[in-house]
Amino acid sequence: MSDATQTEAGAVVSLWRYPVKSMIGEELASVALSERGLAGDRAWALQDSTDGKMATAKNPRKWPNLFAFHASCPASPAGSAAAAVRITLPNGSVLTDQTSNVNRILSQTLGREVTLVSTERLGSGSRAAQDSTAHSEEYWPDIEGLDHRETVTDFALPAGTFFDCATVHLLTTTTLGRLRSLYPQGRFELPRFRPNIVVRPAGDELTFVEDSWIGQTIAIGEDVRLRITGPCGRCVMTTLAQGDLPNDTGILRTAVQHNRANVGVYAAVVRGGTIHRGDRVVVSGE
Numbered sequence: 001m002s003d004a005t006q007t008e009a010g011a012v013v014s015l016w017r018y019p020v021k022s023m024i025g026e027e028l029a030s031v032a033l034s035e036r037g038l039a040g041d042r043a044w045a046l047q048d049s050t051d052g053k054m055a056t057a058k059n060p061r062k063w064p065n066l067f068a069f070h071a072s073c074p075a076s077p078a079g080s081a082a083a084a085v086r087i088t089l090p091n092g093s094v095l096t097d098q099t100s101n102v103n104r105i106l107s108q109t110l111g112r113e114v115t116l117v118s119t120e121r122l123g124s125g126s127r128a129a130q131d132s133t134a135h136s137e138e139y140w141p142d143i144e145g146l147d148h149r150e151t152v153t154d155f156a157l158p159a160g161t162f163f164d165c166a167t168v169h170l171l172t173t174t175t176l177g178r179l180r181s182l183y184p185q186g187r188f189e190l191p192r193f194r195p196n197i198v199v200r201p202a203g204d205e206l207t208f209v210e211d212s213w214i215g216q217t218i219a220i221g222e223d224v225r226l227r228i229t230g231p232c233g234r235c236v237m238t239t240l241a242q243g244d245l246p247n248d249t250g251i252l253r254t255a256v257q258h259n260r261a262n263v264g265v266y267a268a269v270v271r272g273g274t275i276h277r278g279d280r281v282v283v284s285g286e
Contacts, residue, residue, distance in 0.1 A: 014198035020071035021045035037167030040077035049113040058138040067242035145256040166266030171195035223273025231262035
């Protein structure tokens, strides 16, 4: 990336991973990044023993309390999909993937029979899929402008993963600021949007600035290079209560009305490395 093509974009202000799909994740000071995304991110999921689909807060009628669970990695993963995981239940109890009765406890807490599975188990005889492709479901609320309304659809996850789409999700603070200005009574806070990398842009204009990075390469720190592949279309998850954040369909409605339901962008890893909070972010047309 030559100096002539570089544009100063800002700096990393927050890093997040979500070791279990659709559970609350953990904020990090630094993290390793590979083609698979952030080390330990979405390495695990809960598989419904009835239909084989992966539990997701995208279908809150079926899985109403996933956001009451917290997941973390007790040690820094070395990029392994089978990184150890710690799960804190709504009552404060703590489980790990090594807890002997982990599936029974999770099933009792959720009110549905589930199995805690890692991406390494996909295609190994589990009900996920013979071709290592897992499936989940998504409920579409009755909001004008969405692709569907008041229905549930089935979707496939990228082969061998528990991601909904891409392996890295990037969001800027100016996008959140822009949405707040459009709907001041809404609480546009990071947990609603579950980003991996949060960037504070160099300028302070409240725009959806990362949309202009689509198709370009960004450098983060000395080593990491990401290709911004497309917008991140949002779903009902952004409207759900978690912690002290209330249910609010106005969050998604605002994104639909003012940015085609997009909040943030997806990225593919061109070159891995370690990202640190405070790292410089540079955009290139390469």
